[in-house]
Amino acid sequence: MSHAIANPNLIALYTVARREIVRILRIWAQTLVPPAITMTLYFLIFGSLIGSRIGNMGGFNYMDFIVPGLVMMSIIQNSYGNISSSFFGAKFGRHVEELLVSPMPNWVILGGYVAGAVLRGLMVGVIVLGIAMLFTHVRMPHPWIMLSTVLLGATIFSLAGFINAVYARKFDDVTIVPTFILTPLTYLGGVFYSIKLLPEWAQALTHANPIFYMVNAFRYGLLGMSDVPVGVAYALMIGFVVVLTAFALYLLKRGIGLRS
Amino acid sequence: MSTIPALDVVELRKTYATGVEALKGISLSVQPGDFFALLGPNGAGKSTLIGIVSSLVNATGGSVRVFGVDLHAEREAAMRLIGLVPQEMNFNLFEKPFEILVNYAGFYGIPRAEAMLRAEEELKRAQLWDKAHTMSRTLSGGMKRRLMIARAMMTRPPLLILDEPTAGVDIEIRRSMWRTLRDVNAAGTTVILTTHYLEEAESLCRNVAIINHGRIIENGPMKTLLAKLDVESFLLDIDGDLPIVLPALEGAKLLAADAHTLDLEMPRAMDLNRVFDVLGEAGIRVRSMRTKSNRLEELFVRLTGSDDRPGTAEKAA
Numbered sequence: 265m266s267h268a269i270a271n272p273n274l275i276a277l278y279t280v281a282r283r284e285i286v287r288i289l290r291i292w293a294q295t296l297v298p299p300a301i302t303m304t305l306y307f308l309i310f311g312s313l314i315g316s317r318i319g320n321m322g323g324f325n326y327m328d329f330i331v332p333g334l335v336m337m338s339i340i341q342n343s344y345g346n347i348s349s350s351f352f353g354a355k356f357g358r359h360v361e362e363l364l365v366s367p368m369p370n371w372v373i374l375g376g377y378v379a380g381a382v383l384r385g386l387m388v389g390v391i392v393l394g395i396a397m398l399f400t401h402v403r404m405p406h407p408w409i410m411l412s413t414v415l416l417g418a419t420i421f422s423l424a425g426f427i428n429a430v431y432a433r434k435f436d437d438v439t440i441v442p443t444f445i446l447t448p449l450t451y452l453g454g455v456f457y458s459i460k461l462l463p464e465w466a467q468a469l470t471h472a473n474p475i476f477y478m479v480n481a482f483r484y485g486l487l488g489m490s491d492v493p494v495g496v497a498y499a500l501m502i503g504f505v506v507v508l509t510a511f512a513l514y515l516l517k518r519g520i521g522l523r524s
Numbered sequence: 525m526s527t528i529p530a531l532d533v534v535e536l537r538k539t540y541a542t543g544v545e546a547l548k549g550i551s552l553s554v555q556p557g558d559f560f561a562l563l564g565p566n567g568a569g570k571s572t573l574i575g576i577v578s579s580l581v582n583a584t585g586g587s588v589r590v591f592g593v594d595l596h597a598e599r600e601a602a603m604r605l606i607g608l609v610p611q612e613m614n615f616n617l618f619e620k621p622f623e624i625l626v627n628y629a630g631f632y633g634i635p636r637a638e639a640m641l642r643a644e645e646e647l648k649r650a651q652l653w654d655k656a657h658t659m660s661r662t663l664s665g666g667m668k669r670r671l672m673i674a675r676a677m678m679t680r681p682p683l684l685i686l687d688e689p690t691a692g693v694d695i696e697i698r699r700s701m702w703r704t705l706r707d708v709n710a711a712g713t714t715v716i717l718t719t720h721y722l723e724e725a726e727s728l729c730r731n732v733a734i735i736n737h738g739r740i741i742e743n744g745p746m747k748t749l750l751a752k753l754d755v756e757s758f759l760l761d762i763d764g765d766l767p768i769v770l771p772a773l774e775g776a777k778l779l780a781a782d783a784h785t786l787d788l789e790m791p792r793a794m795d796l797n798r799v800f801d802v803l804g805e806a807g808i809r810v811r812s813m814r815t816k817s818n819r820l821e822e823l824f825v826r827l828t829g830s831d832d833r834p835g836t837a838e839k840a841a
Contacts, residue, residue, distance in 0.1 A: 272633020279630025286623075358614040365578045365608050366631040367600040524540065524581040 276368045277376050284350060284380020288387070295346065296387060299338045303392045306334050307399045310456065322458040322489055331396045332483035333455030336417060338392045340475065343385035343418040344425035344446060347377050348438040351429035360522065370516035374509070378422040385418035402486050409494065410485030416501040417478040421446075423508035430512070430521045449475045459491050474504060528592040529553045530683050530714035531577065536586035538572050538738075546572040548738040549586065554716060554731070556591070556682070559709045561725035561746070562718045564735035565828055570718045571611065573735070574687050578608045590683060604632065607681030609672045611688045611718075617661035621652055621671050624660060629678045642678050649704065650674040666693040673704065684708060685716045690724060702728060722824060726750075736828045757816035760786040763809040771806035773799060787816065 288295045307327070315326035322329055354360035363373050396402070404410060424441075432438045453475030459467045470476050471492070481497035484490035490497070515521070531554040538547040546569045554560045564570050575581030577588055579599055588595040593602040615624045622643050629639035647653045650670040655663060663671065669689055676684060686705070690698045698721075705728060709715045719725050725732060726746065733743040742749055762784050770778050776790035776799065786808075790799065803810060 275633045275635060276631050279627055279636075282630075283627050290618075354616070357616060358612060359616045361580060361610065361614040362628055363631060364580055365603060365606070366628075367603040367633070368631055369600060519582055523579070524575065 280376020281379035339385040347381035348425035381422035561729035607676035622656040646674040
């Protein structure tokens with residue numbers, strides 16, 4: 265690998281991302297196993313036990329319907345959690361200074377951490393989808409839409425987790441956002457239901473939830489159905505990536521939360 | 525040798541958000557190949573200065589150039605020239621020394637294969653090769669400090685900055701670190717050192733700047749600075765008991781430190797033989813003598829007017 269790369273910035277990017285992956289694999293019992301257990305329980309309880317009494321949702325049996333949302337939920341939570349805990353841990357342990365005193369441009373630091381978090385999201389996504397295949401028989405009619413949605417969704421929440429970690433001053437600060445913002449948005453983002461079940465005002469409100477678009481785009485890739493046009497979902501996701509990247513780079517340039 | 529300074533600091537200012545003015549317009553020039561000491565009492569501004577040079581602290585005003593490269597305008601190029609050994613541990617305690625060094629080199633764009641060779645070399649030089657694959661949190665304090673020096677040397681920096689590198693390590697390890705730093709300097713690396721041990725600065729460094737209350741109050745060759753001291757202090761160990769009344773010694777101060785020791789403070793120009801003559805006439809026989817204090821320490825106290833002298837608390841270490 266290293267022989268193939270000559271550009272110092274690419275070597276640095278590879279090093280930061282590699283360090284993140286090594287960390288994820290080193291503490292696999294904390295990073296890869298919990299989502300597998302949680303999602304298996306979701307599939308068993310909501311899908312198999314309760315789902316069998318619910319009947320169809322959006323033209324699919326309930327178990328099939330919730331698979332895309334649960335996979336996406338795992339990816340979002342793990343991407344966010346990975347980068348926020350890792351980058352804040354680096355701040356707390358002061359080894360973020362290794363990066364800050366190096367000649368790495370800010371985009372390399374951000375890119376390396378985001379790459380690590382996205383890869384964790386992908387790993388978890390594959391594990392959860394693999395478990396889902398034990399319970400369901402989804403067709404996956406649009407695999408490229410699935411993959412691109414996963415990558416965009418994981419990138420968005422990696423960037424958000426990074427921004428959270430930049431501002432965080434104590435460990436509590438990196439748990440507040442997932443608990444009070446991310447989890448409610450995920451549960452209200454159409455993971456377990458089609459928004460067509462909601463009253464009109466709640467449907468309108470749901471359209472302000474970014475996770476709703478990710479779940480539906482992914483559902484389109486996996487099942488071929490969505491509550492929103494996929495093009496709109498892509499436009500919003502790309503918009504989020506651009507805005508959050510610009511903001512994260514601005515924070516790094518100003519040294520907010522990192523340099524005195 | 526190049527005439528471009530290794531470090532050129534001009535009118536550097538830093539006011540923190542709290543309103544504390546840590547640096548009040550510092551100017552400093554360190555020549556390539558120098559072994560330079562930066563001294564000052566706690567809170568004088570040393571760490572802020574190093575923080576700005578290593579880009580961890582944003583300056584409020586002034587400029588920093590590293591081998592002619594402007595830190596503000598060309599940060600990436602400037603940082604490539606600096607190796608930093610900070611005062612506080614700043615590596616991941618859950619990583620192994622070999623991994624820490626290889627990753628650090630990677631951050632500077634050094635290919636992994638090359639980084640692995642260098643890591644072995646640097647860990648051997650730091651006498652840490654047997655700990656290369658041990659979790660770094662299990663290393664002793666001295667080993668952690670040596671690890672940070674080894675890490676900084678991974679990029680072969682032309683300028684090495686060390687902030688209190690030997691704090692808290694025992695004498696044997698400190699001396700071995702001194703040897704390492706002398707070797708590094710002899711190989712052409714410019715070394716800037718802040719230390720709490722003034723004898724360390726006197727022993728290692730050729731030039732020195734003393735910083736106090738955010739300003740440089742002395743800056744120049746170590747020898748020139750030490751020559752400014754016009755007084756020397758000695759402790760004289762006496763055979764038998766001292767007489768009740770000590771002989772008068774014009775131009776010098778003679779005090780009893782205890783029943784068998786004399787405390788002598790005399791001008792540098794004074795003839796030491798005259799002291800022995802006077803003592804001999806009073807029937808006092810000197811068995812041995814030693815310098816009372818480190819000369820640089822004496823100068824430091826006089827210049828800063830502070831007894832917050834580096835090194836005094838841990839001299840016995």
